[in-house]
Amino acid sequence: MRPPARDDGFPVAINLVIALNFLLFFGVNSARVVFSLYALELGASPSGVGGIIALLYLFPLLLSWPIGVLADRYGSRWLLVFGAASGGAGMLGPFFVHALPALYVAAALAGLTVAFTSVLGQNLIGILSTPGNRTKNFSNYTLVGSLCNFAGPLFAGLVIDHAGGHAMACLGIAVILFLGIGMLLVWGHSLPGGRAPRGRPGNLLATLGDRSLWPMLTISGLSQLGNDLFMTFLPIYAHGLGLSATVIGIVVSALAVGAFGIRIFLPRLIALLGQERLLSLSFYFGALGFALVPLTSDALLLGLISVGFGMSLGCSQPLTMMLMFSMAEEGRAGETVGLRLTVNNIARLVGPALFGAIGSAIGLLAVFWINGTLMGVGGKLSHPAKDRRIAKP
Numbered sequence: 001m002r003p004p005a006r007d008d009g010f011p012v013a014i015n016l017v018i019a020l021n022f023l024l025f026f027g028v029n030s031a032r033v034v035f036s037l038y039a040l041e042l043g044a045s046p047s048g049v050g051g052i053i054a055l056l057y058l059f060p061l062l063l064s065w066p067i068g069v070l071a072d073r074y075g076s077r078w079l080l081v082f083g084a085a086s087g088g089a090g091m092l093g094p095f096f097v098h099a100l101p102a103l104y105v106a107a108a109l110a111g112l113t114v115a116f117t118s119v120l121g122q123n124l125i126g127i128l129s130t131p132g133n134r135t136k137n138f139s140n141y142t143l144v145g146s147l148c149n150f151a152g153p154l155f156a157g158l159v160i161d162h163a164g165g166h167a168m169a170c171l172g173i174a175v176i177l178f179l180g181i182g183m184l185l186v187w188g189h190s191l192p193g194g195r196a197p198r199g200r201p202g203n204l205l206a207t208l209g210d211r212s213l214w215p216m217l218t219i220s221g222l223s224q225l226g227n228d229l230f231m232t233f234l235p236i237y238a239h240g241l242g243l244s245a246t247v248i249g250i251v252v253s254a255l256a257v258g259a260f261g262i263r264i265f266l267p268r269l270i271a272l273l274g275q276e277r278l279l280s281l282s283f284y285f286g287a288l289g290f291a292l293v294p295l296t297s298d299a300l301l302l303g304l305i306s307v308g309f310g311m312s313l314g315c316s317q318p319l320t321m322m323l324m325f326s327m328a329e330e331g332r333a334g335e336t337v338g339l340r341l342t343v344n345n346i347a348r349l350v351g352p353a354l355f356g357a358i359g360s361a362i363g364l365l366a367v368f369w370i371n372g373t374l375m376g377v378g379g380k381l382s383h384p385a386k387d388r389r390i391a392k393p
Helices: 012-041 046-055 058-074 077-096 100-127 134-162 166-190 204-208 211-240 245-264 266-273 275-295 299-326 333-362 364-382
Strands: none
Touching (some): 012 077, 012 134, 046 100, 046 211, 058 100, 077 100, 077 166, 100 134, 134 245, 134 266, 134 299, 211 245, 211 299, 266 299, 333 364
16 A cells, blocks of 8 residues: 655655655664774784674575565565664664674674665655656665765764764764654654555575576676675775764765766766766776776865766665666565675675785775776676667657
C-alpha cells in the first residue's frame, strides 16, 4: 500500500525518507573522517586506519541482502530505528574511552547504521516512485547524499579543531543519529509496510545465478571502491602534508561539491549521452582524479581534484542504483537493492584493509596509482557496445 500523496502526486513519505537519510548519512560521513583522524592521533598506522574503516562495512557486507528481504516482508520503520540506535550508541564509546579499541567497536556499530540506511533508503525511494518520476526522485535522493558528503567531513574537522576535539565530535555524531530516531517515532507511520513477495522465497544463491546482473554488480562495486578509498586515503595523504583537520575536512568535502553539481543535471545527461556512455566517462574522470593526487601538495589543488572526483561519482553511483532497482522483480526490490549493496560492501570491507597494507608496505602514492588503474578498468567495462539511450524522465 502506498502512503498518502500531495496534490502534485509526490508522496509525502519521500520527504521523510530524504530528511532521515540526510541525518543518518551526515552522521556516518562525519564519523569516517573522525575515525581516520582520531586513530592517527592515537598512534595508528595507515593499515590500522584502513582496518577501522573496513569495520564500518562489516555489517553492511553481512546484512544488506537479509535487510532487503526483511523490508520486503515487514516494512522499514523499525528496521531504520534499530540501525540509527546502533550507530548512536556506538559513537558514545570513543567519547568516553579514548583508545583504539573503542574506535573499532564504534566503526562496527556505525556499520549497522550504514547497512540499514543504505538498503532501506534506496528501496523506499524506488517503491514510493512511479516510472515517470523515478529518475528525478533518485537524483534528489543522491543530491542529499552529496550534501552529507560535504557537510559531514566539514563538521568533523571544525569540531575537532574548534569545539572540543575528537571525543566531542563523536558525541555530536551520536546526537545527530538519535535525532533520526525521533523523526521515525513521530512520522514513521507514513512509510509503507511490507507484503509477502510473489514466487520463490528469498535465495541469495539463486539470485546470483542470474548472470545478467553480474556486469552491473561489478561496475557498482568498482564505483563504490573508488569512492571509499579516495575518502579514506586522501585525509591520510593530506595529514602527511601537514594540513590541519579543518583544511582536510574542507578538501574531502569538496568531493561532495562536484557530486552535487553534476547531479543537478543528471536527468539531462542521461537523456543526452545514454547510461553506458555516461558511466564510462565518469569512471575515466575518476581515474584521472586518482592519478593527479600524488602530483600535488597544495591544498587548493587537492580541493579541485576532489571536486572533479566527486563529479565522477555523482554520475556512476546514481546510475547503478537506478539500473539495479529497475531489474528487480515485483515485490523483491529490497532483495535486489540489498544484493547490490552486498557486492559494494565486499569492496568496502576488503579495499581499505588491503590498500592500507599496500600503503604501509610500498608507500601511500602506490594506493592512488593502483586505484586510478582500477577506475580505468571500470570505464572500459562500462563502455557501450552500441549507442543505447534510456527514456527521458
